[in-house]
Amino acid sequence: MTATRTIQLEVLRYRPEQDAKPFFQTYAVPVEDEWVVLDALNYVKDELDRTLSYRWSCHMFVCGSCGMMINGEPKLACKAFMQDYPSGKIRVEPLSNFPIERDLVIVQDDFVEKLTAVKPYLLPKQDKTVEQGEYLQTPAELKKYKQYSLCINCLCCYAACPQYGLEPSFIGPAALTLAHRYNTDSRDAGPEARGDLVAAHEGVWACSFVGACSQVCPKDVDPAGAIQQAKLYSALNFVTGMVKGDK
Amino acid sequence: MRVETADIIIVGAGGAGLRAAIAVAEADPNVSIALVSKVYPMRSHTCAAEGGAAGVIKSNDKLDYHFDDTVAGGDWLTDQDAVELFVNEIPKELTQMEHWGCPWSREGDGHVAVRPFGGMKIMRTWYASDKTGFHMLHTLFQTSLKYPSIKRFDEFFTTDLLVEDGRCGGITAIEMRTGQLRTFRGKAVIVCSGGAGRVFPFTTNGAIKTGDGMAMAYRAGVPLKDMEFVQYHPTGLPGTGILLTEGCRGEGGYLLNKDGYRYLQDYGLGPATEKPVLKAMELGPRDRLSQAFWHEEKKGRTIPTKWGSVIHLDMRHLGEKLINERLPLVRDLSRNYVNADPVTDLVPVRPVVHYMMGGISTDINGATTVDGLYAAGECACVSINGANRLGSNSLGELLVFGARAARHAVEYVKTARPMTDAAATAQASDVENRIAALYKRTSGKERVPALRQQMTMSMEEGCGIYRDEVSLKATCDVVAEVRARFKDVALEDKSYVYNTDLFQTLELGCMIEVAQALVVSAIERKESRGAHQRLDYVQRDDVNYLKHSMAYYNPNGDPRIDYLDVVITKSQPAERVYGAAAGGQVTA
Numbered sequence: 001m002t003a004t005r006t007i008q009l010e011v012l013r014y015r016p017e018q019d020a021k022p023f024f025q026t027y028a029v030p031v032e033d034e035w036v037v038l039d040a041l042n043y044v045k046d047e048l049d050r051t052l053s054y055r056w057s058c059h060m061f062v063c064g065s066c067g068m069m070i071n072g073e074p075k076l077a078c079k080a081f082m083q084d085y086p087s088g089k090i091r092v093e094p095l096s097n098f099p100i101e102r103d104l105v106i107v108q109d110d111f112v113e114k115l116t117a118v119k120p121y122l123l124p125k126q127d128k129t130v131e132q133g134e135y136l137q138t139p140a141e142l143k144k145y146k147q148y149s150l151c152i153n154c155l156c157c158y159a160a161c162p163q164y165g166l167e168p169s170f171i172g173p174a175a176l177t178l179a180h181r182y183n184t185d186s187r188d189a190g191p192e193a194r195g196d197l198v199a200a201h202e203g204v205w206a207c208s209f210v211g212a213c214s215q216v217c218p219k220d221v222d223p224a225g226a227i228q229q230a231k232l233y234s235a236l237n238f239v240t241g242m243v244k245g246d247k
Numbered sequence: 248m249r250v251e252t253a254d255i256i257i258v259g260a261g262g263a264g265l266r267a268a269i270a271v272a273e274a275d276p277n278v279s280i281a282l283v284s285k286v287y288p289m290r291s292h293t294c295a296a297e298g299g300a301a302g303v304i305k306s307n308d309k310l311d312y313h314f315d316d317t318v319a320g321g322d323w324l325t326d327q328d329a330v331e332l333f334v335n336e337i338p339k340e341l342t343q344m345e346h347w348g349c350p351w352s353r354e355g356d357g358h359v360a361v362r363p364f365g366g367m368k369i370m371r372t373w374y375a376s377d378k379t380g381f382h383m384l385h386t387l388f389q390t391s392l393k394y395p396s397i398k399r400f401d402e403f404f405t406t407d408l409l410v411e412d413g414r415c416g417g418i419t420a421i422e423m424r425t426g427q428l429r430t431f432r433g434k435a436v437i438v439c440s441g442g443a444g445r446v447f448p449f450t451t452n453g454a455i456k457t458g459d460g461m462a463m464a465y466r467a468g469v470p471l472k473d474m475e476f477v478q479y480h481p482t483g484l485p486g487t488g489i490l491l492t493e494g495c496r497g498e499g500g501y502l503l504n505k506d507g508y509r510y511l512q513d514y515g516l517g518p519a520t521e522k523p524v525l526k527a528m529e530l531g532p533r534d535r536l537s538q539a540f541w542h543e544e545k546k547g548r549t550i551p552t553k554w555g556s557v558i559h560l561d562m563r564h565l566g567e568k569l570i571n572e573r574l575p576l577v578r579d580l581s582r583n584y585v586n587a588d589p590v591t592d593l594v595p596v597r598p599v600v601h602y603m604m605g606g607i608s609t610d611i612n613g614a615t616t617v618d619g620l621y622a623a624g625e626c627a628c629v630s631i632n633g634a635n636r637l638g639s640n641s642l643g644e645l646l647v648f649g650a651r652a653a654r655h656a657v658e659y660v661k662t663a664r665p666m667t668d669a670a671a672t673a674q675a676s677d678v679e680n681r682i683a684a685l686y687k688r689t690s691g692k693e694r695v696p697a698l699r700q701q702m703t704m705s706m707e708e709g710c711g712i713y714r715d716e717v718s719l720k721a722t723c724d725v726v727a728e729v730r731a732r733f734k735d736v737a738l739e740d741k742s743y744v745y746n747t748d749l750f751q752t753l754e755l756g757c758m759i760e761v762a763q764a765l766v767v768s769a770i771e772r773k774e775s776r777g778a779h780q781r782l783d784y785v786q787r788d789d790v791n792y793l794k795h796s797m798a799y800y801n802p803n804g805d806p807r808i809d810y811l812d813v814v815i816t817k818s819q820p821a822e823r824v825y826g827a828a829a830g831g832q833v834t835a
Contacts, residue, residue, distance in 0.1 A: 015742055015744065016744055017742050017743060017744055018742065034486060034584070045696075045747070046696035047696070050695075050738075050739035050740050050748040051739065051740040051742070051748065052747075053745045053746065053747045054747075055286075055290075056454055057286065057290055057292065057453035057454045057455045058290075058292065058294065058295050058453040058454075059453065059454070059487060059489065060295060060487075060489045060490070060580060061579075061580075062294050062295055062378070062381050062576070063289070063290045063291075063292070063294050063295065063453060064289060064290060064294075065286070065290045079583065081583065101424060101744065101745055102744045102745040103745075105745050108287070112287070112401070115389075115392070116392045119392075119393075120389040120392065121347065121348060121389045121390045121392060121393055122346070122347055122348035122390075124346065128346065130339050130342045130343050130346065131339075133342060134342050134345040134346075134351075134358065134359050135345065135346065136356070136357030136358065137353055137357050138353060138355070138356070138357045139352075139353050139354075139355065141357070142350060142352070142353055145350070146350055146376075149350050149382065149385075150378070151385075152289070152294075152381070153287075153289050178389070182348065185348060187348065188348070
């Protein structure tokens with residue numbers, strides 16, 4: 001295979017056992033036009049430097065492993081195409097707003113805890129046994145939440161979110177979107193059953209609606225839209241609650 | 248060494264592992280679970296399944312039809328007791344997924360919709376657009392967060408099973424964040440580690456699909472069953488091997504050779520009708536379609552590209568609305584990776600390694616020959632797939648058999664004797680020493696990437712869609728050579744935190760064992776059946792080979808191959824019939 005051109009791949013390195021602080025290391029990588037940045041990283045790993053670590057698996061933008069900063073933007077390395085980087089210089093760093101575990105590998109415990117906290121599972125409106133068959137849901141009802149169910153948890157939105165960068169207690173775009181996905185599912189008992197977390201201080205109200213999350217989402221999930229909708233529901237719920245005398 | 252304890256340890260947190268964990272938690276909340284995975288659950292390769300999961304639900308369908316399609320699709324190498332149980336249980340499992348929130352695509356009245364799939368006589372494949380595996384995986388993962396008895400160990404790389412006197416009592420696993428080895432002690436272990444497509448160079452499988460669990464069980468003495476049966480999916484993107492779902496053809500896509508001709512009609516699958524007909528043409532089974540490609544290539548009727556020969560998948564007549572609704576990921580992948588929009592362009596595709604029919608030999612409860620050791624999902628071979636899996640049976644399999652293995656394990660642990668401390672400690676320290684030796688070795692001259700490439704290329708050359716004695720023997724020699732040279736690999740990265748040089752080295756060790764079981768099983772099966780096609784033995788031979796191959800690990804050489812009878816209950820082996828003679832209905 002003959003490479004079309006050679007790029008300079010500048011990679012943030014950090015091995016906590018030996019490096020006092022992160023530094024950039026540059027690799028000259030012969031690339032094909034059809035390649036993505038992940039292919040270039042794999043070339044480095046196989047041919048140039050066995051000590052480079054990063055996460056990846058599916059290479060088809062669905063497993064969400066390879067989120068990283070590419071020339072300053074949060075992207076999936078498997079969806080960052082060489083032809084979009086004509087200058088021949090690509091800088092790769094771990095996702096912003098997360099601690100670095102090693103090289104391009106971030107610590108993502110915080111997200112997993114937040115996801116767990118929002119109860120991202122169906123709390124059925126009506127109990128039904130398997131023998132009683134499926135819940136009915138029309139295509140229109142499905143459409144209401146479908147987009148929000150497409151989140152692959154790649155965390156690009158957290159890396160883009162200025163609010164998460166400033167206030168780490170913010171639940172953040174992906175977890176709020178998944179809570180909203182269930183809250184708007186016609187089979188679900190809705191926000192009241194899911195609890196106050198979404199409407200709490202660190203929930204939707206902490207979002208300053210910059211919309212960076214939706215701009216960087218590789219699956220067009222539109223977390224900003226979900227959060228705005230959730231704010232509306234939350235406000236309506238508050239008003240309804242006052243009328244009913246709950247609050 | 249730090250020791251974790253749980254009643255049941257599950258290795259792998261993809262579809263099968265998560266389903267198993269939930270089944271344990273629901274069966275008995277007092278049974279503690281350690282769910283151990285080398286990746287976060289949502290990264291598991293179940294996410295890449297696109298097309299759907301077959302289960303009888305519509306009034307025009309019958310369990311017997313699903314049974315017949317599956318048994319014939321597997322060229323009668325399926326165990327019919329397992330298939331019967333599978334087709335009975337899968338509709339309930341899929342409904343359960345619906346109750347857990349899986350966003351199944353719907354009909355206008357709100358009922359779950361089904362789509363046509365290859366080799367299926369009736370439309371019965373439930374789907375969530377073209378991201379079915381992704382939605383199932385996330386539904387299972389998110390649902391699993393409800394159960395306090397499920398304790399997850401994300402990014403723990405399992406290295407070995409602990410086995411004493413034919414009884415499994417735990418695992419050893421490396422905490423990837425620190426590089427520290429831990430022992431997990433339990434009364435039962437369920438291996439749900441997925442497939443091994445990465446033993447081939449060109450595959451739909453993600454980087455993590457290196458056969459770790461298969462190799463672990465194999466080294467522990469459990470036979471690997473029917474490993475020679477490797478499924479080539481007919482429509483992968485050239486270069487990357489990215490999967491384009493069979494749903495493309497289910498919805499009516501055509502396969503065209505370089506002359507724009509629907510060549511499948513020349514291979515017993517015709518006639519070529521405008522609307523798709525079930526069990527005919529593009530809706531034939533995967534083995535037949537991939538074999539037809541091979542013949543077209545030999546005849547010079549494919550299109551050469553720098554990524555190998557291709558044919559064209561034509562979806563232009565389906566229209567933008569249908570493609571956006573039912574095949575949005577296919578459109579996204581095709582546009583991005585091969586610069587072809589299915590709405591307006593032909594999409595280049597070629598067959599690509601997709602699925603292992605074989606795996607860890609289990610019974611219908613997922614139990615292996617080692618007490619307390621279970622397996623489910625692609626890593627297992629319970630024999631519902633036989634010599635060729637039908638598309639949309641694997642997502643169902645991981646649910647049905649993940650849950651069955653779990654329920655059986657819950658009963659088993661009630662009376663199981665734990666492994667002795669002495670044996671567990673001794674085995675764990677053997678593993679520790681082995682890894683320490685790998686770190687210490689400085690003289691190694693072999694490199695993991697080079698060995699991996701040599702082996703995988705040889706697998707494709709000698710053990711591909713068509714094989715013969717000469718090609719298989721050549722591959723067998725390469726695998727044996729790579730296995731010997733592997734002993735001379737030294738780590739180039741000596742650190743402990745998230746050391747992917749170490750993990751790739753351990754993975755290659757697993758891939759070598761799996762590859763050897765595969766190629767030796769293929770040499771010994773001197774017939775052609777399903778996905779195992781021999782140019783030197785072109786006929787199916789029911790007299791000698793209506794049997795499962797059982798490969799037993801041999802640390803010093805080729806595995807010993809033994810055979811096990813196929814379970815036949817109500818369907819006697821017959822000719823597989825596709826095309827007009829199959830009498831399939833027009834789909835739409």
